[in-house]
């Protein structure tokens with residue numbers, strides 16, 4: 001099978017590179033920069049991409065690679081740090097610029113270069129670097145420049161080596177996809193015949209082989225990720241799979257019952273389904289806890305406790321399955337080389353004494369939209385596959401500050417109103433626009449409860465109630481996001497319904513923050 005190897009030097013966007021390669025229809029794997037050259041050679045990739053990274057190539061102990069990597073006769077593309085490293089290792093020079101070049105930057109391409117073939121001579125790219133290539137290694141020529149960076153891209157065509165200072169993998173780079181396409185499909189010569197269906201087939205087969213006749217316990221939250229994981233495992237091992245659905249009392253309104261309808265007795269899947277109603281227990285543990293990381297930890301630990309108890313009832317269990325997806329891995333700092341942003345309860349939270357042989361995480365390499373696509377291939381109902389994501393810690397991270405049953409109820413009601421109105425507005429739009437969705441259609445939208453109370457007036461009475469925040473974002477990969485422009489009238493209707501129908505709320509805010517600097521969730 002044709003494949004591209006992405007060598008990870010610890011940048012934030014590394015998995016995005018892999019994902020873009022998969023979007024070109026080419027199978028892709030990520031290896032740490034520490035992977036021995038012999039292994040890379042043995043895997044025989046059709047192309048190699050070196051990612052960005054946080055260091056400077058000239059620093060002591062900086063992540064590096066050997067000169068031989070560039071002499072394998074396999075095309076290599078270096079991105080940002082990877083580009084600088086290529087030059088540094090091959091005898092060029094990298095220096096610190098007086099100013100960091102950051103953000104959208106106009107770049108001029110040499111369209112005779114195969115990297116930029118068929119592209120306009122000029123377009124916007126995403127730059128994020130302090131260091132710059134001050135001298136190219138022998139045999140290279142510049143293939144792109146910006147006002148501040150003379151070598152925004154370079155190539156040594158006869159050696160099959162290409163270097164790009166900017167980040168083609170992020171959407172801010174206007175022709176990023178095309179540039180990566182040019183590399184993997186034209187320069188590396190990959191046919192582009194890989195697709196998600198083969199991921200599903202391979203994963204189901206691999207799970208079947210790995211699990212054998214073992215028993216599997218899955219943490220089913222009812223969100224897209226764990227549902228797709230359940231679908232994969234159910235296809236692989238059927239009734240050997242037991243899904244424990246913990247209703248932690250932090251789910252959206254009516255969600256527990258909806259999940260039970262799909263996965264429980266009489267549903268579409270061949271598996272054992274157990275629902276545990278643990279709300280009270282969670283509220284007790286979370287009582288008075290305000291620190292976000294602590295809340296996440298408690299919710300995560302309590303999950304594990306519940307599983308332990310269920311596992312004991314079930315008897316010996318060999319595997320614990322989880323619906324961890326790639327962004328969870330990255331942001332927990334477990335994704336190879338990149339830095340910790342915040343911990344996700346469904347990653348790495350297992351204490352040593354839990355009595356399972358091994359963890360299975362079949363979605364660990366996928367982004368959200370790839371998970372949905374895998375779900376469709378598995379025949380999971382569209383309503384579930386296209387459901388907006390819901391975090392494992394649930395409303396626990398959408399209630400700022402301490403959690404009480406009363407606050408949960410408030411946010412559930414407000415959220416249900418908000419989602420209902422947004423869904424109606426989208427449906428109305430579609431009905432009058434030939435079935436197409438409006439541009440503002442958010443990829444994730446929910447209400448959160450700020451811990452702020454303020455003075456208001458209701459009838460003749462002074463009120464002192466909570467403020468609800470409405471969040472709606474447009475995002476492709478959940479690593480970056482922009483606030484969605486929900487029409488004013490929809491927001492007004494939602495606001496009016498919330499303050500009228502939800503007791504304890506007298507004010508509604510709309511969050512306009514992007515990610516970065518905000519995260520999508522509030523904690």
Ligand code: XMP
Pocket residue numbers: 327328331343344345346389390391392393444478515518519520521522
């Ligand atoms: P953030 O808030 O990190 O969210 O910008 C990015 C995406 O991840 C979801 N999210 C989580 N999912 N466990 C999960 O399974 C978590 O702890 C968690 N925290 C955030 C969030 O809803 C968004 O889709």
